Amino acid sequence: MRGEDLSEAYSMAVNGTLGTSPRVLFYSHDTYGLGHLRRSRALASAITQADERISALIMTGSPVAGRFVFPERVDHIRLPGVTKTPDGDYRSERLGLHIDETTALRAGLIKATVEHFDPDLLIVDKEPTGFRGELLPALDWLRRKRKARIVLGLRDVLDDPEVLAVEWDRKEALKAAETYYDEAWVYGLRSICDPTAGLNLSASFRSRMKFTGYLRREELPDGEAPLDPYILVTPGGGGDGAGMVDLVLSAYERDPGLGPNALLVYGPFLSGAQRAEFEERVARLNGRVQAVGFESRMENLFAGAQGIVCMGGYNTFCEVLSFDKPAVIVPRTRPRMEQYIRASQAEALGLVRVLDRNRDGLTTESMIAAIRGLATQARPSSAFVPGLLDGLDFVSGRTQTLLGLEKSQGVA
Numbered sequence: 001m002r003g004e005d006l007s008e009a010y011s012m013a014v015n016g017t018l019g020t021s022p023r024v025l026f027y028s029h030d031t032y033g034l035g036h037l038r039r040s041r042a043l044a045s046a047i048t049q050a051d052e053r054i055s056a057l058i059m060t061g062s063p064v065a066g067r068f069v070f071p072e073r074v075d076h077i078r079l080p081g082v083t084k085t086p087d088g089d090y091r092s093e094r095l096g097l098h099i100d101e102t103t104a105l106r107a108g109l110i111k112a113t114v115e116h117f118d119p120d121l122l123i124v125d126k127e128p129t130g131f132r133g134e135l136l137p138a139l140d141w142l143r144r145k146r147k148a149r150i151v152l153g154l155r156d157v158l159d160d161p162e163v164l165a166v167e168w169d170r171k172e173a174l175k176a177a178e179t180y181y182d183e184a185w186v187y188g189l190r191s192i193c194d195p196t197a198g199l200n201l202s203a204s205f206r207s208r209m210k211f212t213g214y215l216r217r218e219e220l221p222d223g224e225a226p227l228d229p230y231i232l233v234t235p236g237g238g239g240d241g242a243g244m245v246d247l248v249l250s251a252y253e254r255d256p257g258l259g260p261n262a263l264l265v266y267g268p269f270l271s272g273a274q275r276a277e278f279e280e281r282v283a284r285l286n287g288r289v290q291a292v293g294f295e296s297r298m299e300n301l302f303a304g305a306q307g308i309v310c311m312g313g314y315n316t317f318c319e320v321l322s323f324d325k326p327a328v329i330v331p332r333t334r335p336r337m338e339q340y341i342r343a344s345q346a347e348a349l350g351l352v353r354v355l356d357r358n359r360d361g362l363t364t365e366s367m368i369a370a371i372r373g374l375a376t377q378a379r380p381s382s383a384f385v386p387g388l389l390d391g392l393d394f395v396s397g398r399t400q401t402l403l404g405l406e407k408s409q410g411v412a
Helices: 003-014 035-050 099-117 136-145 161-171 173-180 203-207 242-254 272-284 298-304 314-322 338-348 364-373 391-402
Strands: 023-028 055-060 074-078 082-084 090-092 121-125 149-155 183-187 209-211 230-234 261-265 289-292 307-310 327-329
Touching: 023 035, 023 099, 035 055, 035 074, 035 121, 035 149, 035 314, 035 391, 055 099, 082 099, 090 099, 099 136, 136 149, 136 173, 161 173, 173 203, 183 391, 203 209, 230 242, 230 298, 242 261, 242 272, 242 289, 242 307, 242 364, 261 298, 272 289, 298 314, 307 314, 307 364, 314 327, 314 338, 327 338, 327 364
Parallel strands: 023 055, 023 121, 055 074, 121 149, 149 183, 183 209, 230 261, 230 307, 261 289, 307 327
Antiparallel strands: 082 090
Protein backbone atom coordinates (compact mmCIF):
# COMPACT_ATOMS: atom_id res chain seq x y z
CA MET A 1 0.00 0.00 0.00
CA ARG A 2 1.39 3.43 -0.96
CA GLY A 3 1.90 6.13 1.66
CA GLU A 4 -1.03 8.26 0.50
CA ASP A 5 -3.31 5.20 0.43
CA LEU A 6 -2.23 4.25 3.93
CA SER A 7 -2.88 7.80 5.13
CA GLU A 8 -6.35 7.78 3.60
CA ALA A 9 -7.13 4.38 5.12
CA TYR A 10 -6.00 5.63 8.52
CA SER A 11 -8.21 8.72 8.21
CA MET A 12 -11.20 6.58 7.22
CA ALA A 13 -10.58 4.27 10.17
CA VAL A 14 -10.36 7.17 12.61
CA ASN A 15 -13.59 8.67 11.26
CA GLY A 16 -15.40 5.35 11.31
CA THR A 17 -16.02 5.10 7.56
CA LEU A 18 -14.17 1.88 6.77
CA GLY A 19 -16.26 -0.89 8.25
CA THR A 20 -18.43 -1.66 11.21
CA SER A 21 -17.51 -5.27 11.94
CA PRO A 22 -17.53 -5.76 15.72
CA ARG A 23 -14.07 -5.99 17.27
CA VAL A 24 -13.09 -7.79 20.45
CA LEU A 25 -9.72 -7.12 22.04
CA PHE A 26 -8.14 -9.44 24.62
CA TYR A 27 -5.45 -8.41 27.07
CA SER A 28 -3.32 -11.26 28.42
CA HIS A 29 -0.28 -10.10 30.42
CA ASP A 30 1.53 -13.50 30.36
CA THR A 31 4.58 -13.07 32.54
CA TYR A 32 4.77 -16.79 33.32
CA GLY A 33 3.43 -20.01 31.86
CA LEU A 34 0.85 -20.63 29.14
CA GLY A 35 -2.42 -20.29 31.03
CA HIS A 36 -3.47 -16.75 30.17
CA LEU A 37 -2.73 -17.02 26.45
CA ARG A 38 -4.41 -20.42 26.09
CA ARG A 39 -7.51 -19.18 27.87
CA SER A 40 -7.70 -16.03 25.71
CA ARG A 41 -7.17 -18.11 22.57
CA ALA A 42 -10.01 -20.48 23.51
CA LEU A 43 -12.35 -17.57 24.20
CA ALA A 44 -11.44 -15.71 21.00
CA SER A 45 -11.95 -18.86 18.95
CA ALA A 46 -15.39 -19.51 20.43
CA ILE A 47 -16.56 -15.91 20.04
CA THR A 48 -15.53 -15.63 16.38
CA GLN A 49 -16.90 -19.07 15.51
CA ALA A 50 -20.24 -18.21 17.10
CA ASP A 51 -20.63 -15.10 14.94
CA GLU A 52 -18.70 -14.63 11.70
CA ARG A 53 -19.04 -10.84 11.88
CA ILE A 54 -16.67 -10.60 14.85
CA SER A 55 -12.89 -10.17 14.67
CA ALA A 56 -10.65 -10.70 17.69
CA LEU A 57 -7.14 -9.56 18.56
CA ILE A 58 -5.10 -10.86 21.50
CA MET A 59 -2.39 -8.75 23.14
CA THR A 60 -0.04 -11.16 24.88
CA GLY A 61 3.34 -11.19 26.55
CA SER A 62 3.81 -14.93 26.00
CA PRO A 63 7.19 -15.80 24.45
CA VAL A 64 5.68 -18.81 22.67
CA ALA A 65 2.60 -17.11 21.19
CA GLY A 66 3.97 -17.58 17.67
CA ARG A 67 4.03 -21.36 18.11
CA PHE A 68 0.25 -21.55 18.38
CA VAL A 69 -2.18 -21.70 15.48
CA PHE A 70 -4.88 -19.04 15.62
CA PRO A 71 -8.20 -19.54 13.82
CA GLU A 72 -9.64 -17.35 11.10
CA ARG A 73 -10.46 -13.78 12.24
CA VAL A 74 -8.24 -14.13 15.31
CA ASP A 75 -4.74 -12.66 15.49
CA HIS A 76 -2.28 -11.65 18.18
CA ILE A 77 0.22 -8.94 19.07
CA ARG A 78 3.29 -9.93 21.05
CA LEU A 79 4.25 -7.51 23.83
CA PRO A 80 7.89 -7.36 24.97
CA GLY A 81 8.40 -10.21 27.38
CA VAL A 82 9.12 -10.06 31.09
CA THR A 83 10.20 -12.89 33.34
CA LYS A 84 10.09 -13.53 37.06
CA THR A 85 13.35 -13.74 38.97
CA PRO A 86 14.00 -16.24 41.80
CA ASP A 87 13.49 -13.48 44.40
CA GLY A 88 9.98 -12.77 43.07
CA ASP A 89 10.87 -9.61 41.17
CA TYR A 90 10.59 -9.11 37.40
CA ARG A 91 13.03 -8.24 34.63
CA SER A 92 12.94 -7.77 30.88
CA GLU A 93 13.06 -11.14 29.14
CA ARG A 94 15.27 -10.15 26.22
CA LEU A 95 15.72 -6.40 25.81
CA GLY A 96 18.08 -5.77 28.70
CA LEU A 97 15.98 -2.78 29.78
CA HIS A 98 15.11 -1.87 33.34
CA ILE A 99 11.74 -3.31 34.29
CA ASP A 100 10.26 0.21 34.53
CA GLU A 101 11.35 0.94 30.96
CA THR A 102 9.94 -2.37 29.76
CA THR A 103 6.63 -1.71 31.49
CA ALA A 104 6.41 1.80 29.99
CA LEU A 105 7.12 0.35 26.53
CA ARG A 106 4.42 -2.28 26.95
CA ALA A 107 1.96 0.33 28.23
CA GLY A 108 2.57 2.51 25.18
CA LEU A 109 2.07 -0.43 22.80
CA ILE A 110 -1.12 -1.45 24.58
CA LYS A 111 -2.58 2.06 24.42
CA ALA A 112 -1.62 2.41 20.74
CA THR A 113 -3.26 -0.93 19.96
CA VAL A 114 -6.44 0.12 21.76
CA GLU A 115 -6.55 3.44 19.90
CA HIS A 116 -5.98 1.94 16.45
CA PHE A 117 -7.91 -1.32 16.79
CA ASP A 118 -10.70 0.65 18.47
CA PRO A 119 -12.45 -2.33 20.08
CA ASP A 120 -16.13 -2.59 20.83
CA LEU A 121 -15.35 -4.97 23.68
CA LEU A 122 -12.20 -5.38 25.77
CA ILE A 123 -11.78 -8.59 27.77
CA VAL A 124 -9.00 -8.41 30.36
CA ASP A 125 -7.59 -11.64 31.75
CA LYS A 126 -7.22 -11.70 35.55
CA GLU A 127 -5.31 -8.47 36.24
CA PRO A 128 -7.61 -5.40 36.54
CA THR A 129 -4.72 -2.94 36.15
CA GLY A 130 -2.52 -5.13 33.97
CA PHE A 131 1.09 -6.01 34.73
CA ARG A 132 2.46 -3.30 37.05
CA GLY A 133 -0.40 -0.99 36.06
CA GLU A 134 0.44 -1.03 32.35
CA LEU A 135 -3.22 -1.27 31.31
CA LEU A 136 -4.40 1.89 33.09
CA PRO A 137 -3.62 4.43 30.31
CA ALA A 138 -5.62 2.32 27.83
CA LEU A 139 -8.51 1.91 30.28
CA ASP A 140 -8.59 5.68 30.85
CA TRP A 141 -8.69 6.28 27.08
CA LEU A 142 -11.54 3.81 26.58
CA ARG A 143 -13.55 5.28 29.43
CA ARG A 144 -13.17 8.80 28.02
CA LYS A 145 -14.29 7.60 24.59
CA ARG A 146 -17.25 5.73 26.13
CA LYS A 147 -17.58 3.28 23.27
CA ALA A 148 -16.17 -0.07 24.35
CA ARG A 149 -17.62 -2.33 27.00
CA ILE A 150 -14.92 -3.57 29.37
CA VAL A 151 -15.04 -7.02 30.98
CA LEU A 152 -12.76 -8.55 33.60
CA GLY A 153 -12.30 -12.29 33.06
CA LEU A 154 -11.35 -14.31 36.13
CA ARG A 155 -10.42 -17.95 36.41
CA ASP A 156 -12.31 -20.04 38.97
CA VAL A 157 -9.60 -19.71 41.65
CA LEU A 158 -7.12 -16.87 42.08
CA ASP A 159 -5.34 -17.61 45.37
CA ASP A 160 -5.87 -18.03 49.08
CA PRO A 161 -8.45 -15.31 49.94
CA GLU A 162 -6.29 -13.54 52.54
CA VAL A 163 -3.24 -13.49 50.26
CA LEU A 164 -5.35 -12.24 47.34
CA ALA A 165 -6.84 -9.40 49.40
CA VAL A 166 -3.37 -8.10 50.25
CA GLU A 167 -2.23 -8.41 46.63
CA TRP A 168 -5.25 -6.58 45.19
CA ASP A 169 -4.88 -3.83 47.76
CA ARG A 170 -1.21 -3.36 46.86
CA LYS A 171 -1.99 -3.22 43.13
CA GLU A 172 -5.05 -0.98 43.64
CA ALA A 173 -6.93 -3.66 41.72
CA LEU A 174 -10.13 -3.21 43.74
CA LYS A 175 -10.35 0.45 42.77
CA ALA A 176 -9.69 -0.38 39.12
CA ALA A 177 -12.30 -3.16 39.09
CA GLU A 178 -14.94 -0.83 40.48
CA THR A 179 -13.96 2.09 38.24
CA TYR A 180 -13.45 0.63 34.79
CA TYR A 181 -15.27 -2.67 34.41
CA ASP A 182 -18.84 -3.10 33.20
CA GLU A 183 -18.92 -6.81 34.05
CA ALA A 184 -16.80 -9.60 35.50
CA TRP A 185 -16.96 -13.12 34.10
CA VAL A 186 -15.79 -15.97 36.31
CA TYR A 187 -14.83 -18.98 34.19
CA GLY A 188 -16.14 -21.52 36.66
CA LEU A 189 -19.05 -22.23 39.01
CA ARG A 190 -19.93 -20.44 42.23
CA SER A 191 -20.77 -23.84 43.75
CA ILE A 192 -17.12 -24.88 43.30
CA CYS A 193 -15.38 -21.62 44.19
CA ASP A 194 -15.90 -17.87 44.26
CA PRO A 195 -12.45 -16.42 43.52
CA THR A 196 -13.42 -13.02 44.95
CA ALA A 197 -14.80 -14.28 48.26
CA GLY A 198 -12.09 -12.57 50.29
CA LEU A 199 -12.27 -9.24 48.46
CA ASN A 200 -14.13 -6.16 49.74
CA LEU A 201 -16.04 -5.57 46.51
CA SER A 202 -19.16 -3.43 46.42
CA ALA A 203 -22.62 -4.92 46.08
CA SER A 204 -22.86 -3.12 42.73
CA PHE A 205 -19.78 -4.87 41.37
CA ARG A 206 -20.89 -8.26 42.67
CA SER A 207 -24.22 -7.79 40.91
CA ARG A 208 -22.26 -7.49 37.66
CA MET A 209 -20.38 -10.76 38.22
CA LYS A 210 -21.43 -13.71 36.09
CA PHE A 211 -20.30 -17.30 36.65
CA THR A 212 -20.00 -18.85 33.21
CA GLY A 213 -19.01 -22.47 33.83
CA TYR A 214 -15.68 -23.93 32.71
CA LEU A 215 -14.37 -23.48 29.17
CA ARG A 216 -14.97 -26.61 27.13
CA ARG A 217 -12.19 -27.76 24.78
CA GLU A 218 -12.54 -29.80 21.61
CA GLU A 219 -10.23 -31.80 19.38
CA LEU A 220 -8.48 -29.75 16.72
CA PRO A 221 -8.86 -30.61 13.03
CA ASP A 222 -5.18 -31.44 12.58
CA GLY A 223 -2.68 -33.14 14.83
CA GLU A 224 -2.60 -36.81 15.78
CA ALA A 225 -2.32 -38.79 18.98
CA PRO A 226 -0.39 -42.07 19.34
CA LEU A 227 -2.31 -45.19 18.34
CA ASP A 228 -1.03 -47.39 21.16
CA PRO A 229 -2.58 -46.98 24.63
CA TYR A 230 -0.93 -44.28 26.75
CA ILE A 231 -1.39 -42.00 29.70
CA LEU A 232 -0.65 -38.33 29.16
CA VAL A 233 1.71 -36.64 31.60
CA THR A 234 1.68 -32.84 31.49
CA PRO A 235 3.08 -30.20 33.85
CA GLY A 236 1.46 -27.44 31.79
CA GLY A 237 4.03 -24.84 30.79
CA GLY A 238 6.65 -26.84 32.64
CA GLY A 239 8.34 -24.01 34.51
CA ASP A 240 7.47 -25.47 37.90
CA GLY A 241 6.74 -29.08 36.91
CA ALA A 242 10.12 -30.78 37.38
CA GLY A 243 9.07 -32.39 40.67
CA MET A 244 6.02 -34.05 39.13
CA VAL A 245 7.97 -35.25 36.08
CA ASP A 246 10.67 -36.71 38.33
CA LEU A 247 8.01 -38.58 40.30
CA VAL A 248 6.45 -40.12 37.17
CA LEU A 249 9.82 -41.20 35.78
CA SER A 250 10.73 -42.72 39.14
CA ALA A 251 7.48 -44.70 39.08
CA TYR A 252 8.27 -46.23 35.69
CA GLU A 253 11.86 -46.89 36.73
CA ARG A 254 10.83 -48.60 39.96
CA ASP A 255 8.01 -50.75 38.51
CA PRO A 256 8.89 -52.54 35.24
CA GLY A 257 5.29 -53.74 34.88
CA LEU A 258 3.70 -50.31 35.21
CA GLY A 259 1.43 -49.47 32.32
CA PRO A 260 0.16 -48.28 30.01
CA ASN A 261 3.13 -46.43 28.55
CA ALA A 262 3.37 -42.69 29.18
CA LEU A 263 3.54 -39.75 26.79
CA LEU A 264 5.28 -36.89 28.58
CA VAL A 265 4.99 -33.28 27.35
CA TYR A 266 7.59 -31.26 29.26
CA GLY A 267 6.23 -27.82 28.38
CA PRO A 268 8.28 -25.00 26.87
CA PHE A 269 9.44 -23.48 30.16
CA LEU A 270 11.20 -26.48 31.69
CA SER A 271 14.88 -25.57 32.07
CA GLY A 272 17.27 -26.99 29.49
CA ALA A 273 19.53 -28.62 32.07
CA GLN A 274 16.59 -30.32 33.80
CA ARG A 275 15.20 -31.55 30.51
CA ALA A 276 18.58 -33.00 29.49
CA GLU A 277 18.67 -35.01 32.72
CA PHE A 278 15.12 -36.25 32.15
CA GLU A 279 15.90 -37.19 28.55
CA GLU A 280 18.67 -39.53 29.73
CA ARG A 281 16.23 -41.26 32.06
CA VAL A 282 13.56 -41.50 29.36
CA ALA A 283 16.06 -43.14 26.98
CA ARG A 284 16.85 -45.83 29.57
CA LEU A 285 13.15 -46.72 29.82
CA ASN A 286 13.25 -48.20 26.30
CA GLY A 287 10.06 -46.65 24.93
CA ARG A 288 7.87 -47.11 28.00
CA VAL A 289 7.92 -43.32 28.33
CA GLN A 290 8.08 -41.04 25.29
CA ALA A 291 8.71 -37.34 25.69
CA VAL A 292 8.29 -34.16 23.66
CA GLY A 293 9.06 -30.59 24.63
CA PHE A 294 6.01 -28.69 23.36
CA GLU A 295 2.72 -29.50 21.65
CA SER A 296 0.40 -26.75 20.44
CA ARG A 297 -2.43 -29.26 19.94
CA MET A 298 -2.65 -30.65 23.44
CA GLU A 299 -6.40 -31.13 23.01
CA ASN A 300 -5.80 -34.07 20.66
CA LEU A 301 -3.39 -35.73 23.09
CA PHE A 302 -5.96 -35.41 25.88
CA ALA A 303 -8.62 -36.92 23.64
CA GLY A 304 -6.53 -40.00 22.86
CA ALA A 305 -5.22 -40.70 26.36
CA GLN A 306 -6.51 -43.41 28.68
CA GLY A 307 -5.76 -41.27 31.71
CA ILE A 308 -3.97 -38.11 32.78
CA VAL A 309 -1.27 -37.27 35.31
CA CYS A 310 -0.96 -33.51 35.56
CA MET A 311 -0.56 -30.41 37.62
CA GLY A 312 -3.64 -28.40 38.50
CA GLY A 313 -3.60 -25.39 36.17
CA TYR A 314 -6.88 -23.99 34.89
CA ASN A 315 -6.54 -24.99 31.23
CA THR A 316 -5.37 -28.51 32.06
CA PHE A 317 -8.35 -28.92 34.38
CA CYS A 318 -10.72 -27.79 31.60
CA GLU A 319 -9.20 -30.37 29.26
CA VAL A 320 -9.57 -33.15 31.83
CA LEU A 321 -13.27 -32.27 32.17
CA SER A 322 -13.87 -31.72 28.45
CA PHE A 323 -12.41 -35.04 27.34
CA ASP A 324 -13.81 -36.85 30.37
CA LYS A 325 -10.54 -38.49 31.39
CA PRO A 326 -9.69 -40.04 34.75
CA ALA A 327 -6.98 -37.81 36.14
CA VAL A 328 -4.49 -37.63 38.97
CA ILE A 329 -3.59 -34.03 39.82
CA VAL A 330 -0.36 -33.13 41.60
CA PRO A 331 -1.03 -29.45 42.41
CA ARG A 332 1.62 -26.90 43.20
CA THR A 333 1.26 -24.90 46.40
CA ARG A 334 3.79 -22.13 45.68
CA PRO A 335 3.85 -19.29 44.86
CA ARG A 336 0.03 -19.53 44.92
CA MET A 337 -2.45 -21.96 46.47
CA GLU A 338 -4.65 -21.71 43.36
CA GLN A 339 -3.95 -25.22 42.00
CA TYR A 340 -4.35 -26.89 45.38
CA ILE A 341 -7.68 -25.16 46.07
CA ARG A 342 -9.03 -26.10 42.63
CA ALA A 343 -7.86 -29.71 42.82
CA SER A 344 -9.18 -30.21 46.36
CA GLN A 345 -12.61 -28.84 45.47
CA ALA A 346 -12.71 -31.02 42.34
CA GLU A 347 -11.75 -34.13 44.30
CA ALA A 348 -14.48 -33.45 46.84
CA LEU A 349 -16.98 -33.47 43.98
CA GLY A 350 -15.60 -36.74 42.57
CA LEU A 351 -14.19 -35.14 39.42
CA VAL A 352 -10.51 -36.06 39.87
CA ARG A 353 -8.06 -37.65 42.28
CA VAL A 354 -5.43 -35.53 44.04
CA LEU A 355 -1.98 -36.71 45.03
CA ASP A 356 -1.70 -34.65 48.20
CA ARG A 357 1.72 -34.11 49.78
CA ASN A 358 0.29 -34.08 53.32
CA ARG A 359 -2.22 -36.90 52.93
CA ASP A 360 -0.65 -39.30 50.41
CA GLY A 361 3.00 -38.29 50.37
CA LEU A 362 4.75 -37.43 47.13
CA THR A 363 6.61 -40.73 46.90
CA THR A 364 7.42 -43.12 44.10
CA GLU A 365 5.07 -45.69 45.66
CA SER A 366 2.16 -43.25 45.83
CA MET A 367 2.67 -42.31 42.17
CA ILE A 368 2.79 -45.98 41.11
CA ALA A 369 -0.49 -46.60 42.93
CA ALA A 370 -2.05 -43.50 41.38
CA ILE A 371 -1.08 -44.51 37.83
CA ARG A 372 -2.32 -48.06 38.35
CA GLY A 373 -5.55 -46.67 39.78
CA LEU A 374 -6.36 -44.73 36.61
CA ALA A 375 -7.64 -47.93 34.99
CA THR A 376 -10.54 -48.19 37.43
CA GLN A 377 -10.93 -44.53 38.45
CA ALA A 378 -14.29 -42.95 37.63
CA ARG A 379 -14.48 -40.40 34.84
CA PRO A 380 -15.46 -36.81 35.68
CA SER A 381 -18.84 -37.24 34.00
CA SER A 382 -19.85 -39.74 36.69
CA ALA A 383 -20.12 -36.78 39.08
CA PHE A 384 -22.98 -34.83 37.55
CA VAL A 385 -22.42 -31.10 38.02
CA PRO A 386 -25.01 -28.93 36.19
CA GLY A 387 -23.55 -26.27 33.88
CA LEU A 388 -20.00 -27.50 34.45
CA LEU A 389 -18.74 -26.88 30.89
CA ASP A 390 -21.06 -24.11 29.69
CA GLY A 391 -18.44 -21.36 29.75
CA LEU A 392 -17.74 -20.86 26.05
CA ASP A 393 -21.44 -20.91 25.15
CA PHE A 394 -22.16 -18.34 27.84
CA VAL A 395 -19.30 -16.06 26.80
CA SER A 396 -20.20 -16.25 23.11
CA GLY A 397 -23.83 -15.41 23.79
CA ARG A 398 -23.02 -12.63 26.24
CA THR A 399 -20.53 -11.14 23.79
CA GLN A 400 -23.20 -10.96 21.11
CA THR A 401 -25.53 -9.24 23.56
CA LEU A 402 -22.92 -6.66 24.60
CA LEU A 403 -22.08 -5.99 20.94
CA GLY A 404 -25.75 -5.54 20.05
CA LEU A 405 -25.79 -8.47 17.61
CA GLU A 406 -29.36 -9.69 17.46
CA LYS A 407 -28.87 -12.95 15.65
CA SER A 408 -25.96 -15.36 15.65
CA GLN A 409 -24.25 -15.94 12.31
CA GLY A 410 -22.00 -18.76 13.36
CA VAL A 411 -19.68 -20.65 11.08
CA ALA A 412 -21.13 -24.02 10.19
